[in-house]
Amino acid sequence: MQKTNNYKSFKIFFKNVPFRSYPDCKNGKGSGLKAKLAKKIPIEREKFLGIKCLHGKKIIGQISVNSVIGGMRGLPLLFCETSSLDKNKGIYYRGKLLKDVCAKLPRVQEGTQEGTPEGCFFLLTSGSMPTKKEAQEVTNEWLKRGSVPRYCLRMIDSMDKRVHPMAQLCAASACLNPQSQFVEAYTKGARRADYWKYSYEDSMNLIAMLPTVAAAIYSNVFRDGEGSREVNYEEDWSGNFCRMLGLPEKDFVDLMRLYMILHADHESGNVSAHACHLVGTALSDPFLSFSASMCGLAGPLHGLANQEVLVWLTKLRKAIGDDPSDEELKKFIDDTLKGGQVIPGYGHAVLRDTDPRFVLQNEFAMKHCKDDPGVKLVTRLWKIIPEVLKKLNKVANPYPNVDAHSGVLLQHYCLKELKFYTVLFGVSRALGVLSQLIWSRALGAPIERPKSFSSIEICKFINEADKKAGKKNNKKKC
Numbered sequence: 001m002q003k004t005n006n007y008k009s010f011k012i013f014f015k016n017v018p019f020r021s022y023p024d025c026k027n028g029k030g031s032g033l034k035a036k037l038a039k040k041i042p043i044e045r046e047k048f049l050g051i052k053c054l055h056g057k058k059i060i061g062q063i064s065v066n067s068v069i070g071g072m073r074g075l076p077l078l079f080c081e082t083s084s085l086d087k088n089k090g091i092y093y094r095g096k097l098l099k100d101v102c103a104k105l106p107r108v109q110e111g112t113q114e115g116t117p118e119g120c121f122f123l124l125t126s127g128s129m130p131t132k133k134e135a136q137e138v139t140n141e142w143l144k145r146g147s148v149p150r151y152c153l154r155m156i157d158s159m160d161k162r163v164h165p166m167a168q169l170c171a172a173s174a175c176l177n178p179q180s181q182f183v184e185a186y187t188k189g190a191r192r193a194d195y196w197k198y199s200y201e202d203s204m205n206l207i208a209m210l211p212t213v214a215a216a217i218y219s220n221v222f223r224d225g226e227g228s229r230e231v232n233y234e235e236d237w238s239g240n241f242c243r244m245l246g247l248p249e250k251d252f253v254d255l256m257r258l259y260m261i262l263h264a265d266h267e268s269g270n271v272s273a274h275a276c277h278l279v280g281t282a283l284s285d286p287f288l289s290f291s292a293s294m295c296g297l298a299g300p301l302h303g304l305a306n307q308e309v310l311v312w313l314t315k316l317r318k319a320i321g322d323d324p325s326d327e328e329l330k331k332f333i334d335d336t337l338k339g340g341q342v343i344p345g346y347g348h349a350v351l352r353d354t355d356p357r358f359v360l361q362n363e364f365a366m367k368h369c370k371d372d373p374g375v376k377l378v379t380r381l382w383k384i385i386p387e388v389l390k391k392l393n394k395v396a397n398p399y400p401n402v403d404a405h406s407g408v409l410l411q412h413y414c415l416k417e418l419k420f421y422t423v424l425f426g427v428s429r430a431l432g433v434l435s436q437l438i439w440s441r442a443l444g445a446p447i448e449r450p451k452s453f454s455s456i457e458i459c460k461f462i463n464e465a466d467k468k469a470g471k472k473n474n475k476k477k478c
């Protein structure tokens, strides 16, 4: 009874102060993704507030000393509407296994064998599988919003070629911040209830611009500035991107569609998603939040691993050739480990089996280029590397992750520049982290600010806990 009253007063508080339903979106009138969200968000917000108010004090996990000093591994700490990771089965987008998402997304362009990233964004954001028309509507929206302001292109053009493409992507997305409708609305005193609408507009604009931004970085660093920056309204988002990269071949565009779907989202605890969310909770705009996300993706233990895999494979092929024996491969792997390095593309903080994103890429490879020497090698290593890693008796997951496969496919279709690979990952990751960001604003996620402890404070805590447990004269005092 008490709880119900609290809930009522909570609702009244939010009704009167920051959250209200907005007349323009009531009943979700209109068409398209935004209208769908406008209908869904008030319902989800109500549910969310109900959970918070009625069940907010229930315990769902425990924090150990290892949690504090060990990267918060496995702690059930974060909220994520768009996707959920099962350690054995891999990622589910909105409750659907990735394999099924790939199979069911509508094929929009004529002759394509893959769904579109546009459809994937619709699914992640709205929670429902789009119809062909709904996926096409997202494509049309992104085409309309795709031209990049000149000052941003000028900034990209002025970059020294030695600046890593990922650093350029971080800079370019941050410099788009004057475009932010979120900033404008916030400055004018927009209601909290409406924040999501501006986050949505900024996210749609940013995603629409990313292929041109990424292609401009590519053409400057690797093609002496050659290449188009014009959006073609006949093509979809991936078709435009591939054409701007100078790689318009049909199968490559299909690979890109698949790649963009596979790399989009991996719940909210991974570095790129968490960075985006964290920065977004300070109400930094989506351009800045995405830039922070890309700074995280650029690390070798996260997204840069796809570049590292190719560096490692290139060294391997140079040392022992394209068709080495199993023994030669094992020795090369051992030597890498003895050199104190990790095997890039293997292991995962959560997954405990082969990453389904690896498997889906391998299925594409088997269909389109099974005789490619790089593909053959990666497929063989899938069996051999886990055997070696298991013998170390410390690697929690000896199996390949998504990054172990992408590079050889890109090489097959002549996208040879390794330093660009993580930018592709970043363009795709925008779909996931920005749909998460829209929902964070929709549900009024508060500023993130966990408590931290010094080692002295941790020891004090341990000693007090030991004392309480009755450990007298404990010689192993912390």
Ligand SMILES: CC(=O)SCCNC(=O)CCNC(=O)[C@H](O)C(C)(C)COP(=O)(O)OP(=O)(O)OC[C@H]1O[C@@H](n2cnc3c(N)ncnc32)[C@H](O)[C@@H]1OP(=O)(O)O
Binding pocket: 300, 301, 302, 303, 305, 337, 341, 342, 343, 344, 345, 346, 347, 348, 349, 350, 389, 394, 395, 396, 397, 401, 402, 403
């Ligand atoms: C998109 C993505 O971000 S997917 C991940 C991409 N990153 C990579 O592929 C880089 C290679 N892999 C790794 O470095 C790790 O497996 C990570 C960062 C992905 C996960 O890290 P953790 O959760 O800490 O892994 P785990 O608990 O298995 O680590 C235990 C030990 O095994 C080692 N280990 C883990 N993976 C590997 C590997 N691929 N090769 C060699 N050793 C490894 C760790 O370095 C650690 O050793 P230590 O105790 O001497 O420090």
Ligand SMILES: O=C([O-])CC(=O)C(=O)O
Binding pocket: 265, 266, 269, 270, 271, 272, 349, 350, 401, 402
């Ligand atoms: O989930 C993780 O920690 C890393 C990962 O695979 C991703 O972000 O795609």
